[in-house]
Amino acid sequence: MKKLIIAIDGYSSCGKSTFAKHIAARYHYLYIDSGAMYRTVTLYALQQGIITEQGIDEEKLKSSLEYIDISFTFDPATLQSIHFLNGENVEEKIRSIEVSQHVSPVSKLKFVREKMVALQREAGKEGGIVMDGRDIGTVVFPEADLKIFMTASPEIRARRRYLELKEKGIEASLEEIKKNLMERDLIDSTREESPLRQASDAIVLDNSHMTLEQQMEWIDPLIRKLMQS
Numbered sequence: 015m016k017k018l019i020i021a022i023d024g025y026s027s028c029g030k031s032t033f034a035k036h037i038a039a040r041y042h043y044l045y046i047d048s049g050a051m052y053r054t055v056t057l058y059a060l061q062q063g064i065i066t067e068q069g070i071d072e073e074k075l076k077s078s079l080e081y082i083d084i085s086f087t088f089d090p091a092t093l094q095s096i097h098f099l100n101g102e103n104v105e106e107k108i109r110s111i112e113v114s115q116h117v118s119p120v121s122k123l124k125f126v127r128e129k130m131v132a133l134q135r136e137a138g139k140e141g142g143i144v145m146d147g148r149d150i151g152t153v154v155f156p157e158a159d160l161k162i163f164m165t166a167s168p169e170i171r172a173r174r175r176y177l178e179l180k181e182k183g184i185e186a187s188l189e190e191i192k193k194n195l196m197e198r199d200l201i202d203s204t205r206e207e208s209p210l211r212q213a214s215d216a217i218v219l220d221n222s223h224m225t226l227e228q229q230m231e232w233i234d235p236l237i238r239k240l241m242q243s
C-alpha cells in the first residue's frame with residue numbers, strides 16, 4: 015500500500031484539524047498540525063517580550079529562532095496532539111486568544127516560514143502523513159498525493175471555535191472570535207509570503223452543512239483509490 019501525503023489547507027476554524035486527525039487515526043498515519051508550529055513560535059515571542067504593543071522585534075525573533083525547539087506527539091487512540099516548546103507542554107497556551115491574535119503577523123515573516131516549512135518537510139518526508147495548514151498543498155508539499163481545500167461560512171466557523179473554546183473552559187465572545195477569524199483570513203490570504211490559496215489540483219470541501227461522518231464518507235474512497243495506485 016502506498017503511504018500517502020495528504021495536504022489539508024483552508025481558512026481558520028474550518029474543522030481542518032478535526033478532519034485531519036480522524037483521517038490519520040483511521041489510516042494509521044501521522045497527523046501534523048502546521049498551524050501549531052506557528053502558534054508555538056508566537057507563544058515564545060510573547061513570553062520573551064519579542065512581541066510588544068509596538069509590534070514584533072523582527073531582528074530579535076530572527077536571532078531567537080535557533081533557541082526554539084518544537085516537538086509534538088499524536089495519539090491516534092484519543093486523537094490528542096500535544097505540542098512542546100523546548101520540552102514544555104504548551105498545548106493549552108498555544109490555543110489562547112492572545113496567541114491567536116498575534117499568530118498571523120508572525121506567520122507572515124519569511125524567516126519564520128522558512129524554518130517552519132523545513133521542519134514540516136522533514137516531519138512528513140516518509141509519507142503516511144496528514145498535514146493541515148494554509149500552504150501545505152502549494153508550498154510545503156506541492157507533490158502531495160491528495161490535496162483538500164476546506165471552507166465553511168464565517169458564521170459557522172466562529173460558532174465552532176466558540177464551542178471548542180467553551181468546552182475547554184475558555185471564555186470568549188462569539189463576536190470577538192468572528193472578528194479574529196476574519197482578520198486572520200484576510201492576513202493569511204493577502205500576505206506576500208505563501209498566501210493561503212487553493213492549489214490548482216486541490217479538491218474543494220465546503221463542510222458548512224456536513225457532519226464529520228459525512229466528510230469521512232466523502233474522503234474514504236479517494237484515499238483508498240490512491241493507496242492502491
Ligand code: DC
Pocket residue numbers: 026027048049050052053117118121122146147148149150198202
Ligand atoms: O490553523 P491555525 O489556526 O492553528 O493556524 C494559526 C495561524 O498560523 C494562522 O492564522 C495562519 C498561520 N499558518 C500559516 O501561515 N501556514 C500554515 N501552514 C499554517 C498556519
